[in-house]
Amino acid sequence: MENEARRAVADTYQREWARVLAATIRTARDLDLAEEAVQDAFAEALTTWERDGVPKNPGAWLTTAAKRRALDSLRRASTYRMKLQLLVEPEHREGDDAELVTADTGGGDVVADDTMRLVFMCCHPSLSSEAQMALTLRLVCGMTTTDIARCFLVSESTMSARLTRAKKKISIARIPFQVPGPADLPGRLGAVLGVIYLLFTIGHTAPTGEELMKKETVGEALRLALLLHELVPERAEVDGLLALLLVNDARQASRLSVDGRSQRISEQDRSAWDHAAILEARELIAGHVQAEHPDQYTLQASIALLHAEAPTYDEVDWREIVRLYDQLLLAWPSPVVQLNRAVALAKTRGPQAALDVVVGLEDDGQLNRYQYLPAVKAYLLDQLGRSDEAHAARTRAFELAANEVERDFILRQND
Amino acid sequence: MTEYAILLYANRDDLVGDGDGTEREEHDRYSEEMQEGGTMIAAFALESYETATSIRAGGITDGPFIEAKEVVLGFYVIEATDLDAALTEARRNPIIHQGGGVEVRPVEGFVVRPTSTE
Incomplete structure (x- = not known):
């Protein structure tokens, strides 16, 4: 009991x-x-x-x-x-x-609506983007200050002060607890999309703890994306984000092996994927992907779809994926995107070309607390037969990873 | 209802009202609309920043307190239900398309003594 x-x-x-x-x-x-x-x-x-x-x-x-x-x-x-x-x-x-x-x-609808209100309140443009994200994680996801601090790579006291300041501003400046009207809505979407995307990322690989995914956080992100899609139909970014979440969710069942271990996409059982959801995602972005400058969510959904739609891992169209990453870098010039692009580049131009990119990113320093950088580096060094250096990089990745399942995955590679 | 102060800023090299007066007229019209609508509680247009004097512990200096490209031209106080309503009102301020901008701040409290008639 x-x-x-x-x-x-x-x-x-x-x-x-x-x-x-x-x-x-x-x-x-x-x-x-x-x-x-x-x-x-x-x-x-x-x-x-x-x-x-x-x-x-x-x-x-x-x-x-x-x-x-x-x-x-x-x-x-x-x-x-x-x-x-x-x-x-x-x-x-x-x-x-x-x-x-x-x-x-x-009373599902009304309550769901309240969550959306909460999201729009947390993402009000009068709050800094750091505050928006931190508030959403605290208020919408109920995440502890410790975990949020870890996501942002800041100390707990810094995060706690940031949250207090933001809450004070909501109360004193009277930031409304409501979904903005049609006139304001388009301008507010960017922040909300960004926060839903962050929820999804955090849920997809929980930053700390023993489970690889926090299903509830992913579920919440998906629910909000669906709700937003209802609220604002036929907008490229909204459709793109929903598609991206659907594709990744479709593969969720096979990300862990039966004994709860993390599996590479190449090892996953493709028949276990939810192909109806994958098709739905494809239909969502079909009208947007040919745009001259597709938005970052549509592009990410396209990349995820190329992985999801390939009958086998060997049939993935890496050239097209690299091309989409090039486009994505224009929409979202982020070192994380460059790192992902490097993985695809290894398939089209070999591990050395990819390693050059990764080493460049390492020198740049922006990702020096990002566990996936040394993890990718180790993966490339292995392909080049430089196993001692690979081992060192993997050890570094292990030190940075805080999620037990991921730590276990890295550890197994080093055995 | 909450009171919000709306502070008007403009580039000091490009001040409103230097031209043919149409910019000033826009402000007057906007102000009248807010008065008629009952939104505006008080408004203060300030003389040129060149007339400002600043006081610090170190003494008195001429000019505005903050040495920046932008200076405060004036401010007004409105009443609004929430920040979104205040922002919607403030966004109509002509200064925004005249090369300047506004800052919206909730008012903590204020006292106004009726102006002397003598």
């Missing part, structure tokens, strides 16, 4: 944090108060569920508990409340009390 409750709480935290928080913000209209109420509700769940069993709908139970706690605090502090900078109310307020009572019915 005790373990079951614990597992259920941990599971609900991963799956439902954003929805519970978003719904509580509606009631509390104050970020700190809402966060505190949600955290208390999770603590309450632990003892109550151990005693009474896990409720049928844990998310709804937590939402009700968190809202009640928020309301209690507001009532207790009713005089203080007058001075409190309340968050801007979302449009539909009438239903709030009713929702509190009937929370057990779920």
Whole structure:
């Protein structure tokens, strides 16, 4: 019983944090108060569920508990409340009390909408892009400050101060808890797309811990991408991002072997991939990929699709992939893209040409804490028969990797 | 409702109002609209930055406090439901297409004494 409750709480935290928080913000209209109420509700769940069993709908139970706690605090502090900078109310307020009572019915659409509001609030252009990402990870994903600090390669105290500043700005400047209207929406998309992409990247390879993927984070990213796609149909970047997420998700089942070990794409069982999702992704980007300057998400989706659609690993069209990476570098001049391009380059122009690029990136220094740089370097050095240097590079990759599954993968290569 | 101060900035070499007066007229029109709409609570147009005097612990110096290419021309205070509403209002400011820009800051509090009539 005790373990079951614990597992259920941990599971609900991963799956439902954003929805519970978003719904509580509606009631509390104050970020700190809402966060505190949600955290208390999770603590309450632990003892109550151990005693009474896990409720049928844990998310709804937590939402009700968190809202009640928020309301209690507001009532207790009713005089203080007058001075409190309340968050801007979302449009539909009438239903709030009713929702509190009937929370057990779920009400998917409204809640999903609240998560989107939370995302747009976190991605408001009056916040720096670092703050936008950090806030989204904290508020939408419920990630700890420690983990966020690690993602950004900064100290925990720096990250904690950054989050506090950002939350203060939301409250004092009254950044609204809402999805912007049609006039503002296009200008706001870039940041939101960037954050959904980041969620997906982090979920795809969880920065710390024992599982390679945090399915819930990937699931949340995919859900937000779908929602955004509904909100803003037929926009290249939105379609591209959704396609990219679909393709990668389609391959998710085969990324780990049966014993939970990381598998190279060349070793994966292609028949286990979700080919319907791959087809859907292809249709999404079909109209955008021929544009003169496709956006970065459409290009990344195209690259992922070339991998996904090849019947076998040996039939992957590497020349086309290198060409797409060249285009991607124009849309997104990032050293990470150059590193990925180097892997494809090894296939078309050999490991030495690729290694030259990687060494150039290494000298550049921007990726000196990025575990995949020494990992790629080791892979190329191996092909050139320089196994001692490969071993050293792999050791470096191991030192930088914080995810247990990836550490295990690197370690196996060095055995 | 929250009060927001909107600060107007322009390049000091390219100040509004140097031309044939149409730029100034745009500002007057914008100001009247905000007054009629009840959005604007107060507005202050400042004299040229050359008339400014700055005081630090080290003493008094001439000119604006910050030595930058841009200077503050004035500011006004509006009332808006949230930051998005304030930004929508501020974006209409003619200074933006006249080569300058604005900064929007929430107001923590303010006191205005009625102007003396004498």
